[in-house]
Amino acid sequence: MIYSIPFYTVIILILVGMYAMIFRRNLIKMAIGLTIVESAVNLFLVTLGYREGGVAPIYTNLPSGIKIPEGMVLPVPQALTLTSIVIGVAILALMLSLSIMIYRHYGTLDSKKVRRLKE
Amino acid sequence: MFEIALILLSAFMIASSIIAVWFKDLLASTIALAVMSLILSLYFYMLHAPDVAIAEAGVGACITTALLVIAIKNTERMEEVEE
Amino acid sequence: MLRTTGGYWDPVLWIIAFIVIAIVAYIIRAMGRGDYSGKGEQTKPYISGVEEPEKEMVHIRAGNIYWGFMESMKGYYSTMMKIHTGLVNDYISWFVGISALLFIFIFLVEVI
Amino acid sequence: MNTDWLLQHSPALIIALPLLAAFLMPVVDRISRKARNVFAIIVLIVEEILVLFLAYDVFGGNPHIYTMGAANPLTTVPAQAAVPIRIVLEVDAMGIFMAMISATVCLAAGIYSLAFIEEEKGKGKYYTLLLLILVGMLGMELTGDMFNLFVFLEVLTIACTALIAYRSNTGDAVEGAFKFLIISSIAALFVLFAIALLYAQYDLLNMAALASAIQYSNLDKIALVLLVAAFAMKCGSVPMHFWTPDAYSVAPASITAILVAASQASLYALFRVCFSLYGVTLNLSTIGGALIIFGLLSMFVGVTMALPQKDIKRLMAYHAISQTGYMLLGVGVGLYLLAKPEFSTYGIKAMEGGIFHIINHAMYKGLLFLTSGAIFYRLKTRNLNEMGGLGHSMKWTAIFFIIGALAIAGIPPFNGFASKLLIYEAAYKVSPILSIIAMLVSILTLASFVKVFHSAFMGPKIYDVEEVPKSMLAGMAVLTFVIILFGLFPGWVVGNIVHPAAQALADQAAYIQAVIGG
Numbered sequence: 001m002i003y004s005i006p007f008y009t010v011i012i013l014i015l016v017g018m019y020a021m022i023f024r025r026n027l028i029k030m031a032i033g034l035t036i037v038e039s040a041v042n043l044f045l046v047t048l049g050y051r052e053g054g055v056a057p058i059y060t061n062l063p064s065g066i067k068i069p070e071g072m073v074l075p076v077p078q079a080l081t082l083t084s085i086v087i088g089v090a091i092l093a094l095m096l097s098l099s100i101m102i103y104r105h106y107g108t109l110d111s112k113k114v115r116r117l118k119e
Numbered sequence: 120m121f122e123i124a125l126i127l128l129s130a131f132m133i134a135s136s137i138i139a140v141w142f143k144d145l146l147a148s149t150i151a152l153a154v155m156s157l158i159l160s161l162y163f164y165m166l167h168a169p170d171v172a173i174a175e176a177g178v179g180a181c182i183t184t185a186l187l188v189i190a191i192k193n194t195e196r197m198e199e200v201e202e
Numbered sequence: 203m204l205r206t207t208g209g210y211w212d213p214v215l216w217i218i219a220f221i222v223i224a225i226v227a228y229i230i231r232a233m234g235r236g237d238y239s240g241k242g243e244q245t246k247p248y249i250s251g252v253e254e255p256e257k258e259m260v261h262i263r264a265g266n267i268y269w270g271f272m273e274s275m276k277g278y279y280s281t282m283m284k285i286h287t288g289l290v291n292d293y294i295s296w297f298v299g300i301s302a303l304l305f306i307f308i309f310l311v312e313v314i
Numbered sequence: 315m316n317t318d319w320l321l322q323h324s325p326a327l328i329i330a331l332p333l334l335a336a337f338l339m340p341v342v343d344r345i346s347r348k349a350r351n352v353f354a355i356i357v358l359i360v361e362e363i364l365v366l367f368l369a370y371d372v373f374g375g376n377p378h379i380y381t382m383g384a385a386n387p388l389t390t391v392p393a394q395a396a397v398p399i400r401i402v403l404e405v406d407a408m409g410i411f412m413a414m415i416s417a418t419v420c421l422a423a424g425i426y427s428l429a430f431i432e433e434e435k436g437k438g439k440y441y442t443l444l445l446l447i448l449v450g451m452l453g454m455e456l457t458g459d460m461f462n463l464f465v466f467l468e469v470l471t472i473a474c475t476a477l478i479a480y481r482s483n484t485g486d487a488v489e490g491a492f493k494f495l496i497i498s499s500i501a502a503l504f505v506l507f508a509i510a511l512l513y514a515q516y517d518l519l520n521m522a523a524l525a526s527a528i529q530y531s532n533l534d535k536i537a538l539v540l541l542v543a544a545f546a547m548k549c550g551s552v553p554m555h556f557w558t559p560d561a562y563s564v565a566p567a568s569i570t571a572i573l574v575a576a577s578q579a580s581l582y583a584l585f586r587v588c589f590s591l592y593g594v595t596l597n598l599s600t601i602g603g604a605l606i607i608f609g610l611l612s613m614f615v616g617v618t619m620a621l622p623q624k625d626i627k628r629l630m631a632y633h634a635i636s637q638t639g640y641m642l643l644g645v646g647v648g649l650y651l652l653a654k655p656e657f658s659t660y661g662i663k664a665m666e667g668g669i670f671h672i673i674n675h676a677m678y679k680g681l682l683f684l685t686s687g688a689i690f691y692r693l694k695t696r697n698l699n700e701m702g703g704l705g706h707s708m709k710w711t712a713i714f715f716i717i718g719a720l721a722i723a724g725i726p727p728f729n730g731f732a733s734k735l736l737i738y739e740a741a742y743k744v745s746p747i748l749s750i751i752a753m754l755v756s757i758l759t760l761a762s763f764v765k766v767f768h769s770a771f772m773g774p775k776i777y778d779v780e781e782v783p784k785s786m787l788a789g790m791a792v793l794t795f796v797i798i799l800f801g802l803f804p805g806w807v808v809g810n811i812v813h814p815a816a817q818a819l820a821d822q823a824a825y826i827q828a829v830i831g832g
Contacts, residue, residue, distance in 0.1 A: 002122045006162075009129040013136055020140040021500070022295045026198040027492070028145055028190060030290070032152055034499060035183060036136050039159050041507050042175070046168050048514045056167040073167045077513065080461055081163075081171050084506060087468045089178050089186075091499045094475055096190035098492045103194040105485030110199050111290045116486055117493075117560040118288025204732055204805040206739050207663045213727030213802055261773035264698030265624055267765045272622055282619060286556065293497050293556045300554055301504070301543035304604060308535050311600045 006047040013040035025111045027099045031092060038088040042081045049077035124165060132158045143198045149187040156180040322388060324368045325380040325403045328413065329453050332361055336445035343438030351428050354441045358417075358424045361448065365417040369410045373814050377828045378405040379458070402520055404458030404829060407814035411669070412582045415676045416451040418796065419575040420444065423568040426684055426789025429782070430568055430691060440480065446473035447572055451579040458829060460509045460519045463583060464502065467548075470576055471498040478565040478573075490564035497557050501544035508540035522829035525591050525822060534592075541587045542601065548580035551642055552611040555635045562631035563696070567687020568789075570627065571680035574634055578672055581638065585645055585819060593822040599653035605646030610748065612639030613755040621762050625696045626686045629766060630679070633722065636755060637675045643752065644668020644737040647744055652820060660743045665816040666808055667736030673812075674729045674800060678721040681793040685715040688786055689770060692779040698769045705771035707779050712771045714790045719767060721797050723760035729797055732804035 013036055020033025050073050055066055057075035066072070099109060106114050132155055139151035156179035163172035203212040247254055272279060320327075335357040342353045372378060381387050382401040405413075424444065431437055450470025457463055475498075479491035512534070513519060516527045528534060543554075550558035558577075562570050588601055616636030623629035648665030651657040688711045689704065690696055705712045721728035734756060741748035781787070800807050818824070 002125065005125050005129050006166075009132060012133050016133070016136045016140055018294075018298060021496075022291050022298065024140065024198075025291060026145070027290075028187070028194065029140070029148070029198060030496060031190075032139055032148060032187070034496065034503075035152060036139065036155070037500070037503055039136075039155065039179065041503055041510065042171075043159060043162060044507065045510050045513075046163055046166050046171060048510060049168070050166045054167055056169050058169075074517075076519070077510075078168045078171050080510075081168070082174050083461075083465060085171070085174050085178050087465070089182055090472060091468070091495070092183060093186055094472060095492070095495055095499075096186050098475075098479060098488055098495065100190055100193045101479070101482055101488045102485065102492060105488060108199070109194055114290075114489055114492075115288035117489055117563065118286055204735075204808055206736055207660055207743075208739050211726075211732060211735055211804065213732075213804065216727045217802075261702055262768070264701070264765060264769035267768065268621055268761070275618070278618070279622065282615070285553075286619070288556075288560070290493050290496060293493060293554075294500060296556065297497065297500065297543065297547050297554050300547075301539060304543055305536070305539045307604060308539055308600055 003050075003052065006043060006050075010040045010044045010047070013037070013043070027102065027109045027111060027114070028096070030111070031095045031099065034095070035088065035092060038084070038091075042084055042088075045077045045081045045084065049074035121165070128158055128162050128165065132162065144196065145191050145198060146188070146196055149184055149191065152187070153180050153184040156183065321368065321371055322378075323380070324364055325378050325405050325456055326382070326387070328361065328364050328368065329403075329449060329456065331364070332357060332445040332448045332452070336442045336449065339442040339445065340438050343441075347437075350438060350441065354424055354445075355428070357445065358421045358448075362417045362421050365410070365413050365452075368405065369414055372405055372407055372410045373811060375814075377407070377818070377824075379403070379828055380405070400520075401462055402458040402522075402829060403456050404522065404825075405456050406825060406828065407818040408582070408586075408669075408816075409455045411673070411811060411815040412455040412579065413452050415578065415673050416448060416455065416575050418792070419571055419676055419680050420448045420451075422680060422684070422789045422792040423571045424789075425792065426571075426687070426786050427566075427568045428785040430687060430786055431566060434481070434566075436480075440477070443473045443477045444569075444572070447477065447576060450474075451576055454579045455582055458521050460512065460521055460524065463521075464506050464509060467502050467505065467580075467583070468499075470579065471495065471502060474498075474561075474569075474573060474576055477569045478561050480566055480569065481564070484564075487564040490560040493557050494561040498548060501547050504540045504544040508537040508544070511537040511540075520829065521586070521591055522826045525593060526826045526830060528592060530592070538587070538592060538601070542584065542604070545580050545584035545587065546608055546642075549577045549584060549642075550612075550635050550638055551608040552615040552635060552639070555612065555616070558635055559628045559631040562634065562683075563625055563627040567627070567683050567690060570631075570683040570687075574679050574683070575676050577634070577638065578641075578676060581641060581672065588649060589819045590822055590825045594649060594652045594820065599650050602646050602648075602650030602653065605642050605649060606744070606748070609639045609641075609643030609646050610751060612636060612642060614639075614751060617755045617758045617762070621758065621765070624698050626689065626698050626701075626766060626770065627683070627696050629698075629762065630682055630686060633682075633759060633762070634675075634679055636759065637671070637679065637722065639755070640734065640737055640752065641668045641671050641675065643741060643748065644671060644733075647737070647741050647748070648816075648820070650744060651740070657743065660740050662813075662816055662820060663736055664740030664743075665820060666812050667733050667740060669816050669819070670733035670736065670804075670808060670812045671730075674721070674733050674797075677793050677796045677800070678718045678728075678730060681714060681718040681790055681797065682722065684786070684790045684793070685711050685718065688782045688790070691782055691786070693777060698766065701770040701776075702773040703771075703775040703777065704779070706775040707777075708771075708781050710781060710787050711790075714787075714794055715767065715771065717794055717797060719760075719763035721801065723763055724756045725760070727801050729800035729804065732801070732808070736808075 017033045017037035021030050054073040057072040135151045135155040139148040142148040160172040160175040163175055203210055343350045380403040450466050453466030475491050475495040478494055479487050481487045518524045547554040613636050616632050620629050620632035644664050645668035648661045651661035721730040724730040724734040738749045
């Protein structure tokens, strides 16, 4: 039971992020919402690799009596998470630079006023 | 001990994410987001992923905050109030 | 030659048919009178005695083409235009909504 | 050079070459304008040759497996290993088929760009990003690993966004790019979440290994929903199509042609997930039904929304949605019928139609977008109301436009007809209504292209313009050549290229066996 707390956290965080993206009209607020969803997915990936009583998958200074690889947490999801964090920052940087350019052209960050393209 | 830490971290993380979405002041919500990222990196450390924790603290908390602050400086600080 | 489930389709045959038709049309045209010049009153359009307007005036612009079609489908188009709001938030909510619908769709099939 | 060596390593080379070239491009750009252009074109031509070279071998019946980071890259991941975590490139007929489309469209768009963006700023960066789009597409199409799929999807997203916002001196371009970016990144996060769900159950990321282990449990169903929704959104199917006209209409025309191919990379990922990962045996006629519904909605809404448009590229973007509907319909019907063993021949025919339509669509829609770019290049407007009489001066553009328009409307003897015929016949097996709607949509497509042709090329001469530069015509001619070739010899194309691709997609066992053996 106690180990499923991270999963509930993930679900709540995704909901909060999605709320920000659907109901908040400020473009930077939407970027913040996207970052929250991104964090939630990262947390989900790392939680998947967790093993009860496992240690970090680092071979140097390994405590004695640890079986390899059963005694370690899974390293693959951590590698995936690292990639995902870096991609997330790239997306966020691009999104914020686009918001700055939108502000220069439209004079607002309200998504209701940023819709010359429609129909 | 571990369980209490998990519950506390989860609670703080959800609270700071809600605050980040709630605030009308974008700078304040950026700070809340940074707090969330820091707690997330602690979370990663608790789950035995120290290298990911370092990356999250460095990239997620610092660079993200810096980017957001630059973006807010170049646009406007307050979210527009809905009519 | 492309075999389909019900038959076949061969564009080369079609092209041969086009060429044959073109040759036949040319032959029929060649059988006409050679001294026809195409000048005179007969080539002008007859608009009840009204003078033909300038060519620049009669070019129908894109916005007016299919006006009748738009008019008859007014109800459909007004709902469609309402859906295409151009609002980013709406795009995301459509996406999330359709995911939810698909979710229901897949799980409902099991139940029935 | 030893051709065997080249052939064996070409899956990795195909992805590595444009990636290296992309980051060399800023350096070459410092030398001179001409060096940059020559470099870009040489890279694109070499890429095309490599893809065709590999394709020749793959269509001969040898799927290629390339294992990254192994002492001998040609070994496959053994079945005995507990966790096959190595990154595998799996090149089967379907993957290389899509790679051919991407490489050809990028080559045509690259040649076209030489003159098209001559007056713009940042041309070095333009070519860098163009090559990165190519990397993203080819990576998505050749990879055999779920997480790699996600990474290349993000590479594609970032490169596409930057190029949609290329004309950033107008607000429209930035707006379209922002919409594209935000919705693509959510889709990518959904994909990542689905990959995590699959990893949670089977400890696998390799697609073939996953396919052999998959159980269709409840979590698998959630993952399937997330993947289908995300990729259906990325390929622009109604009712998640709203970003498509926004992004397509504001991007430079050459990039729009590539964006069509990029959407089709997502379509490929959708099919790959449905067929190879989950397999037709897992009661997937429901997903087939969902794809048919998406297809019908896309066809009808796309074409009816295209009719009243006044912006030429927006109109064509709605047609892109409508044509995507044909592909979804064809492959959806295939999926629906393949799940019922007594109809399997019809299922394969339907899939042939859908897959043949992918390559046809990439060619003629790419050509049409390039002609719209040619009009924009001379008139500096996309508004159809301000056009007229271009047929007097831009004869070649008009001819290319007619060929593209007839092909998209499915007029014989062009290639659009052949693939639509296959779809009509197979869809008739499911329900005659599907065929009727498909034909109606075809007629409306012709009607709206008659409108574009009339208002842009016909009428009295209004503008005193010249024909566009030679390199733009050359780019259009490449695609026209392919259209006419495919139109004249559809039987050969379907028999030798499309049928193996459809077979590779439908045959899940072969896909699994190629990687994990036995």
